[in-house]
Amino acid sequence: MRINGKRLYNHIKTLGGIGYEPELGTTRMAYSETFHEGRDYVKHLMEQAGMQTMIDGVGNLTGRIGGKSKQIISIGSHIDTVPNGGMFDGALGVLAGIEAIQTLRENGYQNHYSMEVIAFTEEEGNVIGGTFGSKAFAGVDQEEDVMRKISFYGMDSRSIQSSKRSSEDYKCYLELHIEQGGVLEANQIPIGVVEGIFGIARYKVTVCGKSNHAGSTPMNLREDALVKASQMILRMIDICKEVNSSMTCTVGKLSVEPGVVNVIPGMVEFCVELRCLDMGDIQKAVDKFMDEFCSDRVSIERFLWQRETEMDAQLKNLLGLCCQEQKIPYIEMPSGAGHDSINMALFTPTAMLFIPSVDGISHSILEKSEPEDMERGTNLLLEMILKLEKL
The missing domain is CATH 3.40.630.10 (Zn peptidases)
Structure with missing residues (x-):
């Protein structure tokens, strides 16, 4: 048939x-x-x-x-x-x-x-x-x-x-x-x-830096929130690969303040979405990320956990x-x-x-x-x- x-x-x-x-x-x-x-x-x-x-x-x-x-x-x-x-x-x-x-x-x-x-x-x-x-x-x-x-x-x-x-x-x-x-x-x-x-977990990460003049502040004296956030995003992707090669990691939303071309970013918020068949591995990846980056200048808040x-x-x-x-x-x-x-x-x-x-x-x-x-x-x-x- x-x-x-x-x-x-x-x-x-x-x-x-x-x-x-x-x-x-x-x-x-x-x-x-x-x-x-x-x-x-x-x-x-x-x-x-x-x-x-x-x-x-x-x-x-x-x-x-x-x-x-x-x-x-x-x-x-x-x-x-x-x-x-x-x-x-x-x-x-x-x-x-x-x-x-x-x-x-x-x-x-x-x-x-x-x-x-x-x-x-x-x-x-x-x-x-x-x-x-x-x-x-x-x-x-x-x-x-x-x-x-x-x-x-x-x-x-x-x-x-x-x-x-x-x-x-x-x-x-x-x-x-x-x-x-x-x-x-x-x-x-x-x-x-x-x-x-895949289960899905989403987190909002807030990174604080220090806004300052883009021309008069030397590179070695900057606390650029966007540079810090960029390093964190790349590291999060590497952590996911290390924990479970089938896990996906996506940062599809990012907000930079004050968001003008001639001011060093003082704060960045970005959203991380992790997907995997094993929610335990998602938690392992997030725990490792937090161990490496969490401080009084960085906060992580979960807003979705779908098994x-x-x-x-x-x-x-x-x-x-x-x-x-x-x-x-x-x-x-x-x-x-x-x-x-x-x-x-x-x-x-x-x-x-x-x-x-x-x-x-x-x-x-x-x-x-x-x-x-x-x-x-x-x-x-x-x-x-x-x-x-x-x-």
Whole structure:
């Protein structure tokens, strides 16, 4: 049994065209007009594939076919985009789920478990908050900032509560996704079995120096906060490499005071983001950094600590077995990006599958995955469903 790759790709292109602007990309942000148009299109595809559909209180779309067992094999991802994004991020996982179920139906397959395809809303977090839809679905607590925003979109706490499902009803959750990085392409490996999703820690570092005249203060008499901060940033990157080579360290925000060209910087604030599968290693790196730099002139404040997500071991092994049986090379790899699987893994056994991203580019009009890679990944998803049916 094989999926229809041409049909899948045509669906992806059609959905990708909703919200598309030439030379910019696809903008289909949650709760926008283009988002609702895209969701209507996906709902239509679900119904064409023989599924009953529903939209919950926060806007998650679910397509369902019943089975002999009421327990549900769920497949999904999201259909919202970042501004000027690509057409594959999230959409592939939803449309691949529909294609897999449509293939089962066309082949007269009688499913034992009930099956659902879920198109989560607001995964990207540019409107209300990241992975908002899957948090509501899985009953994960929402941030205070999210609760302040939802009324602007016609929702309240009851909307969230009514969207929560019972984990007892679910057998598992599967998510097929583009890698959004360049590891698979660089290693010429067609499939990544996700071992887990990086945890994230963010810190604000404040470095005090001494503002003074840029011309009359000799270099040996300066206390330049920016020079000190630059040395600290480079050292933080080296520490991360020493502690865990897979850890990422990013400084994407920096503020210099007084911020004028002819005054030596007197204070610098910068934000450090660390991502890793082992939060203990993040703490080790931060402790080492603090031992080397903390003083009355340097302070470090943590403002985010999001734990890592582990994929279900049995499901990972089953995905690996599917690859081996079909003679498809694969690697186990972490996901550096967040996904709806973060919340679903707290709710039901969860697994993720990656296909390559051309040039490792995502969240861009240049985002691309090859049709044959999407077809291969969707066939593996179909094979995974068939194996789960026997468990």
